[in-house]
Structures are given as C-alpha cells and as structure tokens.
Amino acid sequence: MRRLLHALILGLLGAGIVHIVVLFLVPEFSERDAWSRLAMASDLYKMTRLDAEAGGAPVVKSVDPLFYAAACRFDLSDGMVRIRAPGDVPFWSVSVYDRSGHNIYSFNDHNANGDKLDTVVLTPAQMIDVRRDLPEDLQGAIFVEAPIEEGIFVVRAFVPDESWKPIVSRFLEQSACELQDY
Numbered sequence: 001m002r003r004l005l006h007a008l009i010l011g012l013l014g015a016g017i018v019h020i021v022v023l024f025l026v027p028e029f030s031e032r033d034a035w036s037r038l039a040m041a042s043d044l045y046k047m048t049r050l051d052a053e054a055g056g057a058p059v060v061k062s063v064d065p066l067f068y069a070a071a072c073r074f075d076l077s078d079g080m081v082r083i084r085a086p087g088d089v090p091f092w093s094v095s096v097y098d099r100s101g102h103n104i105y106s107f108n109d110h111n112a113n114g115d116k117l118d119t120v121v122l123t124p125a126q127m128i129d130v131r132r133d134l135p136e137d138l139q140g141a142i143f144v145e146a147p148i149e150e151g152i153f154v155v156r157a158f159v160p161d162e163s164w165k166p167i168v169s170r171f172l173e174q175s176a177c178e179l180q181d182y
Contacts, residue, residue, distance in 0.1 A: 034152060035099050038073050045081065047072045047175045050154070068168050071154045072177030076146065080122035080130070082138075083153050085175035088115050089168050091158035096121055099150040113140045120180060121146055121153060138180075153177060 042048040050069040074081040083094070093108035094117065109115055118141045122130065127145045130138070155175055157168045 034071075034097070034101055035073065035150075038071055038152065042073075044073050044075055044078075045177050045179055047155075047172070047177050049172060066159055067156045068159055068165075068172055069154060069156045070172040070175055071152050073150070073152055074121065074177065075150050076121065076123050076126070077149050078179055080120055080126050080180045081153070081177060082141070082180040083117065083119045083121070083155070083175065083177050085117035085155065085171055087167070087171045087174065089157045089171045090160050090164065092117060092171070093156050094119065095154045095156075096144050096146055097152045097154065098146075098148045099152070101152075104146045104148060104151065105144045107142065112142060117155065117175065118142065119144060119153075121151065123147065123149075 038048060047070045050071055051067075072081075072083065085092070091109060093106065095106040096104045098104055109117075112118070120130075120138060120141045121144045124145055124147060127143065130143070155172065157171055159165055159168045
C-alpha cells in the first residue's frame, strides 16, 4: 500500500512538472503559426516561396520534396483578391486558408479553365456585387467565396524531376496576388 501511495505521489508530481513546462512553452509555439511566419517573410498581397529552393530557410517545412509552394496573405476587408500564374507545369493545386489555418477551399488544375491559374477570392457580400456586373477580364476566373476577412492562399506545383525545377520555380515566381478593383 505504501508503494502504491509513493507511485501516485511521484506520478502527480511528474504530471505537475510536465504541465508547468508546457504552459511556459505555449507562447514560444503560438507565435510560429503559418500567418506569423508569412508576416515575418513578406507583406500582404505578396507571393512568398515556402520551400528552400528560393534560397534561405523554408518558411514552412514541406513533407513532400516533389512539390514547390508559394503563399500569399490577404485581407478581404480591403477588397477581393486575384491570384494568377502564367505558364504550364505538370500539376498545380491551390488552397485557401483562414488566418487560423483552417482550409476553406481547395482545387487543382483539373478544375480550372485551361491550365492557367486565375482565381478570385472574395466575401459573400463582394460576390453579390460582382455578380451584378461581372467585369470581362474576370470571365474565366474561378471564384472562391470565403466567409473570412484575412486568409492565406497557397499554390503548390509538382516537380516530377530535375529538368522541371526551373520551370516550376518560374511558375511560382511569376505568380501574382493582387487586390482587385470591381
């Protein structure tokens, strides 16, 4: 009985120490979310390479070395955002995340009109305004209606072998994230 009591006290003491250590580490890890890392790397509406291919340390570590990625932070309270990328790559996919990192919308080049990336992210209220009088230059764009104010747009492109690295890099470097007037 005495050993059981001793084990329980040691277990509670150990759990208390672990709990205190975790509480002290929370501020260290909470400032390392994707939004904060991108904010340190670039401004709003600027495409930023996430992989190490762009030179320097990666903004976000990728689990798949066959994909290069770029991201853009945006604020829909300023207006709708248009993301475009010229050129052809073997495969690309995009995702829209809210500021907390929850995926709002995803699609890839098989869902696009042609192989070009042309997407507009906007709020439901902005979508109503755009539907009234759709500008001609937005006719082929994919509209992503997102019930958020701030978010992150991520573009990933597949690199099947070494010969594709410069082409995929150019695709991501020439991609643009712009505030769009309507």
